[in-house]
Amino acid sequence: MPVSIHIPTPLRPFTNKLDVVQASGATVGEVLHDLTTQHAGLKQHLYAADGRLRSFVNIYVGDEDIRYLQKEQTPVADGQTVSIIPSVAGGSGVAAPALPALSGDEIKRYSRHLILSEVGMEGQQKLKAAKVLCIGAGGLGSPVAMYLAAAGVGTIGIVDFDSVDLSNLQRQILHGTSDVGRSKLASAKDTLHNLNPHVNVITHEVALSSANALDLFRGYDVVVDGTAIPLSVATQGPCMAWAVRF
């Protein structure tokens, strides 16, 4: 089954300068195999030494990235177009820190994430490496912190200085009846650890202000403003100064 393969500029020296080449096969893998048989010089640029497609080689069938289809097993039909798109990336010498490994318990816990192509092992490891600061352990902060903890965000900071009141419980689901009178931070920490003991919960018992915001935000990747005062001045300015997302 002949399909057309679009060759990107840097690989055209290996296809006699052609930008479109015909190749045969029932799947993307077969088509690429036929292509590299016809044009052997392509092989070292498409495949790593272990025979796997290089991670920065993107293959599209039509407008779809095969990573989100069936990868190299993606079927191709007669007349379809396969495009090789170089992932152009780079950066200065300081490598990004290695992602943390998952324990056996964590792999079991996050198994439903791990089978999702949008998350997978690397995504779960990124979640584990992530540091999120929640401002407030109240009505907004509660579900945010609980879902983040359940999903496996490795470090969750919480800023609060209040204690749990009976009237909080109708919406602040981090806290239960037995927590009434306790500090919200202690209650939140217990709830999150019960939900997911792998999460590192850091508590900050202070009132957020523009004076302490920059110091608090330092070291976090994302700041979630759960104070019900959208884009509060104390949050927005320091986030911009420190280039964290909020």
Next chain:
Amino acid sequence: MTPVVLGPGVRAAIEQHGRETYPHECCGALLGDGDRIVATHPLSNVTTEGPRRRFRIDDKDYLTSERQASAAGLSLLGFYHSHPDHPAVPSQYDLDHAWPTFVYPIVSVTAGTAVALRAWALRADRSAFDERPIADTSEPASAS
């Protein structure tokens, strides 16, 4: 290595983009003919690994760059990027992600000022980068 020739405004455009995105890395496409770069297209850095030390170009932007080159009767010659507070020398990460035939100019931006621009090309066996000298055609003659 044969020199890469920068047409009028090319060096200035790369340096300006590097200053604008500092302390983050900038990136963009280079269009031209043979060894001569005549146009720069600044692109978004879509890396998810921290833009102070990494850049990535979206697949759609890559395709658009090829189409723009073709429509203008030019070729996509390569991509530039910046190294904020770091020399204009490619890293192992740059090498791992490099493509043959492309030219990769790197502008070093230190404390917000573009201090060096050097161009690199992947060796045929992928083992290293070779530096390509830069020849400017855009710069007015020195007044001295």
